[in-house]
Amino acid sequence: MIQRYLVLALLFASMIVMPAPAKYTTTTTIQSSRGDDVTLVEAQLQMAITNENGQGVSALLEFEKQLTEFEINTIESIGVKFARRGSSIINVGRFYSAIVYDEGSVRHLSELGLIRATSGSKQFTPSIISSMEAIRADDVWNNLEINGQTVDGSGVTVAVIDTGAAWLHPAFWKQYPTEFDFIFWSSNYYVDLNDNAIAESNEGPIKAFDGPLGSSFDYASNYMFISIDGDDNFDYADGDRWIGGIDSNGDNSIDLTSEKAVMLNISKVAILYDQFSSNVYIRDVNLTQAVSIGDSHSTYHGTHVASTVAGGQIGMTSYVGAAPGADLIIIRSPLTSADILDGISFAVENDADIINMSFSSYLGFLDGTDSEDLLVTEAFLNHGILTTAAAGNLGTLKKHARFSVPSGDSNTVLLDVGNLKDVNPYLSILWQSNNRDEHVLFTPPSGPPIDLGAYSEIAGSSFALDTENLSAYVFCEISSRGMNNIIVQISTEEHHWQNGVWDVTITNPSGDDIWVDSYAWDGDWIYSDMTFDSYTDNLHTISSPGTSDFAIAVASYSESTNSITSGSSRGPRIDGAPKPNIAAPGVSIDAARGDFLSSDDLWVPKGGTSMASPHVAGVLALIRQAEGNDNPWMDYSALINGAGGLANHFDIPLNDWGHGLLDAGSSIMYVLNEAIESSSSLSDWSLLETFTTDGDEPGVQADLDIRYVKVFQHSDSLGLAINTDAVSNFMGTDMLSVEWDLDSN
Structure with missing residues (x-):
């Protein structure tokens, strides 16, 4: 049977005095001059300044516009000290991190365009509580190439502001583009790095991280490494290095007697910024000095998040992140307001394309005007950086x-x-x-x-x-x-x-x-x-910074129940603005384990919107690579338009699903033009879902027997790929009729 596609394109047309209490007295009252503007200096910052012990307090300062050097010098001359990273002032556009000592100096800044001063000490909480098939990221890796390169996030940089990452984990390494032979000598296998068929001290022996190594290696959840001192424990400082294998026959194992080895020795971590020490570590410069810099959180939250964005290697492990070819900027953060400003500023300065923020706070207005929310907006509008954020996990908690x-x-x-x-x-x-x-x-x-x-x-x-x-x-x-x-x-x-x-x-x-x-x-x-104990409500529970006008707030989806998890925060935003924006897998997500060196496991399952958000960051990296023009508006539109695929997309976002479940295949099609062209090939439509199918009808001519139809809709056109049992000819008496129900009635 010869099947053929027919492709069609259809065009669519103060002084504060405590009020007199009824039945209580206060022993301490903090009085401050409000003036006419009660919103200039945040109340939390007022309190912090009042309790200031001579060291100053951290503040975020929002100005009408970015300051000039003269204005910065003027402000510092009146006693406000701008925070610096090295010699560079920490700011994101018109938002600055500063140390302030008295409220009067801060209020004086209104003459220089200060809009609002807020505390820099607000604490955010990590949003904790395979998924790639559910979002069809694997369909993209396996079916799509741009200029001969697999679409896996290559050339795109994702900044992860979180608790850090155990960057020595094998998930965070790319393969060196050369294949090597395994060689067997003295009861052990080695990697023949110099192609001389001699086992040398820097080439092995090879060990498996989990269990003994034989002539066949199951790589689904395990990795091999070169053990310089021959023991069973991976130690990067000793010279140990991770290796992978080429599964040439597709049997899910590596035959060390006949198949090839690859070195996993290129770090996916392009930059590691440790805010605790203010040190910066750069790949190929000084990253190897950061061996002891890992994940700062007891749950190793950041490691799991970063791994979900870009972990693993296609064909070398079952635990692959959404964009395994992407580079990472790891910002190891205490997650206070000032640190978040600093992290976004660092991401901007180092050309990040996407930022992921898997943390939450309900300490604020939650209407898009909190300082952290405005920073996300600033990063997008003025620097083209898209930010994905956890929606929060407040559902069903009665909070x-x-x-x-x-x-x-x-x-x-x-x-x-x-x-x-x-x-x-x-x-x-x-x-x-x-x-x-x-x-x-x-x-x-x-x-x-x-x-x-x-x-x-x-x-x-x-x-x-x-x-x-x-x-x-x-x-x-x-x-x-x-x-x-x-x-x-x-x-x-x-x-x-x-x-x-x-x-x-x-x-x-x-x-x-x-x-x-x-x-x-x-x-x-x-x-x-x-x-x-009363009036509990799961709606209006989106957390900051997901509440930002330009944050992509991500809900948590369960693959097992095909529904949004009960704990996932719901929209709309407190002021009625639609949130969340999209949903992604967030239950039992297996990704890199941060304490792997002290355990027998490389992987650990975690759940929550923290785990959902990095799926979206990774897919945005795929979209950016496929789009190729660094157009954040186009990337965002593609992400949203593709959500839910063909059958479950919501033009008006729902309070639980947003616009629908993350769908990498459908979203990427929105930045490609080939699919709706009449000259496109079968492979151009491979990422699209089948719209409708029809069984074989023996009584119908093969060239007129339609078996299935695929559909792709741009803003002004509709493309259809129609599959028949044989080559069709509609130049003569045969006719193809297509009717489209525009209003779904």
Whole structure:
């Protein structure tokens, strides 16, 4: 049977005084001059400056435009010190990292265009709790070449701002482009690096990381390495190096007697920036000096994330990241606000194409105006860098409550407080109103209620609350988009929050009806020491920086249930903007294990939106390579338009799926033009899903028997590849009719 394609193209047409409390007194009140602008200096930063001990405090400064050298010198002359990496000031466009010592100096900067000053100490949390087939990344590697090169992310750089990475892991090495013979000598195998058929000291013996090595090696989850001293433990500092094999017969094993070896000795880590020490390590320069610089987190979060972006080697392991040919910039970070600005700045300066941020915070406005969110926007609009971000894992945790308060009425949410750990827990309350006359009242399990007073009187302030049942800092803010925010945070050893169920009452004396979102954070996704007992809601739980206007917020998808995981945060954003943007696998994702040198395992499964986000970063690297013109708008459009494939794409994003499940094959087709051309070949359509199929019909002429159809839609055209049993000729009496239901009715 001879099958043929027919390809068609169809065109489509202040001074702050604590309000008089009803039944409590404060022992400490922080007073500060607000002036007319209550949003210029963030309340958290006010508090930090007040408690400053002579060392200064970290701040993020947002100006109207990027500063000139003269303006920088002027600002430093009045006592504000810009943070530097070496001799370079740390900034992303008009956003600067600085050390400040007094509030007056900061407020004076408004004359030089300061829009807002915020704390640089906000702490973000890693979003923790094979997948490549689910997103069809393997279809791209195996079927698509651009200018003779496999589309695997080559030539694209992804910056991973996270807890670091165990970069010595075999997943983070590329192969040297030469094949070598294995040779057997004195009961061991060696790699004949100089092609002289003699086993030499720098060529072996070869060891398997996990278990003994025979003449056949199963590479699915294991690696071989040259052991310079002959022991079974990999030690890079001793000269040990990873090796792979060429599986020429496709039997999933390497025959050391007949198949070839390759050296895995080119690091995928182009740059490692250790923010803890401020040291920078560069491939082929001084990266080998960073042998002891690994992952800073107890869960080895960053290693897993980076491996999901670009780990492994095609055909040499089963554990391959989405873009195994991409280069990595590893930014080993404490993940404070100032560090995130520094990390983005570093990524910009070193020509990153994509940034992945698998961490979360609910300490802020969550409406796209938090400083970290604006940094993501700045990186995209002014530097063309796309950022993928974890949506968060707040679903089903009872850490978010949403309720309405009619005008002239009040409403109460129940907050259950347990034995809070020493992790700066907080309660954040957010709402929008037209007159800001709302009151927030805290009623403890026992004792008098605590009334913070009318919000209009405390907006823009920070103060210490000290009562028998609750001792904490209170921060009151208004975002540039009109979002009101009260944060009550346990921040010192002296602070305490009485255990039991609290009533948190919002009173709305007049004006419009309001909706209130409350977030309880007790230090980790796994803790349940501060939760809500009423009005719990899984929607409106997207975390920052995924809340940025230009962040690609990624939800977590389960391959086993074909659904969004219950813990994945849902949209929309708190102000109604659509989020998340896309979904990707986030359950039992196997990737590089950060403590592999002290264990018997190279791999470990992890889950959560932290694991989903790097899938998208990797696919963006594939899209960028295929697109070839460094066009971030085109890359973003391709990513979104391809989400969900043909059958499950959502033009209007859903609160759980966004636009749909990440689909590398479909997305890449949006940056290629060949598929809709009438002269295209079968291979040009290989990445596209089959739109419809039809069985063999013996009673129909072979040249008229349509077996299946593939479809590809651009913004102004529709291409169809129609497969028949034999060559068709529609130049005569035979006719092909195509009807398209544009409105799906």
